Amino acid sequence: MNGFQIITMVGAGLFAASSLWAQDAAQSPAAGYSIHILAPHRHEDGTVHGPYHHYCKVIKPEVMQCMIFMSTDPDAELVEIEYFIDKKLVRSNVTLEQWNRHYHDHAAEVASGSVQVLDTTPQQAKEIAAAASKTDGIIFHLWPMGSKVPNGDVTFPTAIGHKPVAKLLIPD
Numbered sequence: 427m428n429g430f431q432i433i434t435m436v437g438a439g440l441f442a443a444s445s446l447w448a449q450d451a452a453q454s455p456a457a458g459y460s461i462h463i464l465a466p467h468r469h470e471d472g473t474v475h476g477p478y479h480h481y482c483k484v485i486k487p488e489v490m491q492c493m494i495f496m497s498t499d500p501d502a503e504l505v506e507i508e509y510f511i512d513k514k515l516v517r518s519n520v521t522l523e524q525w526n527r528h529y530h531d532h533a534a535e536v537a538s539g540s541v542q543v544l545d546t547t548p549q550q551a552k553e554i555a556a557a558a559s560k561t562d563g564i565i566f567h568l569w570p571m572g573s574k575v576p577n578g579d580v581t582f583p584t585a586i587g588h589k590p591v592a593k594l595l596i597p598d
Contacts, residue, residue, distance in 0.1 A: 458483040459493055461554060462544040465535065467506070467565060467583035474586060475571065477542075480508060488512035490561070505569040506583070510561040517562070517594045525562070526590035528582045533559040535585035560597070 459481040466476035479502075482492035494506035516529060535541055536559045543551035567581040 456493075460545075461490070461492075462546075463492070463554075463558075464542040464544055466540055466586055467567075468586050468588060469567070469571075469583045470581050475583075477540075478506060482508075482510070488515050490558075494565070503569055506565050506567045508563055508565045510558055510563055513560060513562050513597050516564075517596045520594075522591070522594050525594055528584075529562045529564050530585040530588040532561045532563050532585070534587050534589075535563070538585070538587045540586050 461480075461482040463480040463482060464477045465480065466474050467478055468474050476496070479495045479498055480492040481495070482490050484490045488511060490510040492508040492510070493504055494508055495502040496505055510532060513531075517525065520529065536555045541555065541558075543554045546554070563585065565583045567583050569576045570579060570581075
């Protein structure tokens with residue numbers, strides 16, 4: 427069983443617990459964003475913002491996508507999108523320059539202690555964190571800080587502790 431299968435199983439269990447919402451949104455692409463992760467991000471100017479609330483679901487065996495909000499308020503703006511992608515897939519499809527500029531290693535982020543998996547049992551949180559550690563992330567920041575509306579500028583924050591690498595290692 428790979429990491430995304432574990433995330434899917436854990437996420438499916440969390441989603442099943444909210445069956446009333448599931449009935450209303452069952453046919454929507456927004457259904458199933460039940461994995462709740464809390465983490466800060468380092469923006470391109472070096473400042474740290476957040477923590478951001480990530481609501482995630484597995485969309486392919488090797489890809490999980492997250493809608494990211496500044497709060498849990500029902501009317502919170504969608505400010506970022508993040509993809510958790512299997513390291514083998516990312517590292518064989520992007521250049522070193524692209525990876526250093528836009529991606530980050532979730533193993534380093536999880537190890538930093540700055541990530542929390544919420545709304546689940548401690549055991550499920552550990553399983554989700556372990557599965558996430560096998561992925562690289564890319565974040566698209568859509569809504570500029572302090573702006574009343576998005577203006578079309580997209581930036582690429584990374585994880586706290588992200589460090590550019592000299593060579594992309596593809597895991598076995």
